[in-house]
Amino acid sequence: MDSEAISSDSHVAAAIATRRRSNSVSDDYSVQRTNDDATQCKYFAIQKGYWKDDFIGRFANSSANVAEARRFPEISMGYWARTAAIEKYVRGFLEEFDGNAQVVSFGCGFDTLFWRLVSSDAKLAKYVEVDFSSVTSKKIRHILKPGGSVDLKKSFESEAVVSHHADLHAGNYHLIGADLRQTSELEQKLATCQLDHDIPTIFIAECVLVYMSSNTSSSLLKNLVSQFRHPAFVNYEQFRTSDAFTRVMEQNLGERGIQLHGLEMCESAEKQEERFRNAGFKSVKVMDMNQIFNQFLDQDEVARIRQIEMLDEMELLEQLLAHYCVVFARV
């Protein structure tokens, strides 16, 4: 067979594989793997000194090399800004209610915010993390594995009880395996965490809602407003999605079998506002990551971040930050 035929065959095969993946469980598998990317990028940025996290080393693969494109300073700055912004919103919320408040993290991946809060003596009533069972079971293994210099179990109020390999309950910390798109499965699993529906509760979705259809994420938000008396929501995801930047990103993700089913909600601040207001949230603030970087976050910290790896030009960073946003919504 000549080389052209081989290459066109492999093109066809790749296209068929992508189409198959997009409508099957392997689509979910590819989405779950985005957690590995986020963890490795955060681990890389932390090692560079962008921020301090004593816990991520338990979850990251310290021997894996981060792809060159993910080692650009712009990428590390973006990860720093998103982590810092979410942490600031959550800490502010917990302080506002003197710790008598709960945190629920949807699509938590290997996020370490629970440990960062507890180790800094932040007060909270309950912390619940949710992800696909295949992700939570891995997270549980990392939490419980012996050895290492940091013992994650030390942060728990009581001994960890694991069920079905995918759920862990330990005092005020809970990690549960559930598909956020499956309403009754999610509600059943959340019920095992005995959340108090009457106290203030902040929900986090860091790069998660975009993987679900707009209808599904909208009904998830509506359910929260109807079930919790004082919910707040901090959402980080793509933004300004109708230009070439997003098309290239979509194409790259598509080649890895990842579809962004909820991208239409990320088009503009108006779309985000509409989604949260329709779900019953009364106040909705949308900031793109340039605003987060230059106004919302501590400017001494921003100055320190800028020194770590000096950029020759700001255009790429500004372009990247313009395509992500944080939404903070309250009832």
Ligand SMILES: C[S@@+](CC[C@H](N)C(=O)[O-])C[C@H]1O[C@@H](n2cnc3c(N)ncnc32)[C@H](O)[C@@H]1O
């Ligand atoms: C890009 S990763 C982000 C992980 C973490 N929030 C962070 O920012 O480091 C997306 C996460 O959302 C989870 N996720 C996406 N769709 C989900 C669903 N329908 N149900 C449960 N988890 C989901 C994935 O498994 C993955 O862990």
